[in-house]
Amino acid sequence: MSRRRQRAKSPDQSLANVAKRDVQQVPQREFRAVIRSFQGPLPPPAILEGYEGIVPGSAERILIMAEKSAEFQREITTAALAAESNDTRRGQWFAFLIATGALIAGGVAVLTGNPEAGAAIISVVLAGGIGTFILSRKKNDALPEPNQR
Numbered sequence: 001m002s003r004r005r006q007r008a009k010s011p012d013q014s015l016a017n018v019a020k021r022d023v024q025q026v027p028q029r030e031f032r033a034v035i036r037s038f039q040g041p042l043p044p045p046a047i048l049e050g051y052e053g054i055v056p057g058s059a060e061r062i063l064i065m066a067e068k069s070a071e072f073q074r075e076i077t078t079a080a081l082a083a084e085s086n087d088t089r090r091g092q093w094f095a096f097l098i099a100t101g102a103l104i105a106g107g108v109a110v111l112t113g114n115p116e117a118g119a120a121i122i123s124v125v126l127a128g129g130i131g132t133f134i135l136s137r138k139k140n141d142a143l144p145e146p147n148q149r
Contacts, residue, residue, distance in 0.1 A: 041066035095132075099125050 038044055042062065043051070052059040102125040110118030 041069055095129070099129055 038047070042048065048059050048062065051062065102121055106118040106121035106125065108118070109115075109121060
């Protein structure tokens with residue numbers, strides 16, 4: 001067979017043509033991989049020291065990176081809490097305005113000669129407000145308390 005034909009064959013075909021007597025028996029070796037992981041922004045001190053040995057100054061850079069990451073996380077959390085507080089306050093004001101408007105409408109209905117309509121409006125507003133207050137209290141009571149040390 002010419003060299004061109006040998007080159008044209010795929011590696012699998014070439015391996016299939018190799019006689020068993022040409023293959024040397026090699027003892028099998030056992031490989032084990034050890035995978036270590038860590039949680040948090042900083043590696044354990046031994047690994048941090050290894051980084052420093054490979055690239056001088058890398059340990060300080062890793063510490064600065066962790067500090068910046070923690071500061072960013074605090075800023076995001078603070079902004080999220082402020083936005084949630086503003087949304088809650090805005091919702092309370094809207095609820096107050098709607099309830100006040102409905103109570104005024106119910107009072108006007110009673111004074112203009114429609115006591116049934118006025119009583120219905122006032123009852124619905126009061127029941128809705130009280131129901132919302134009670135449900136929100138039950139939901140808050142169902143939340144688990146944080147562990148205290």
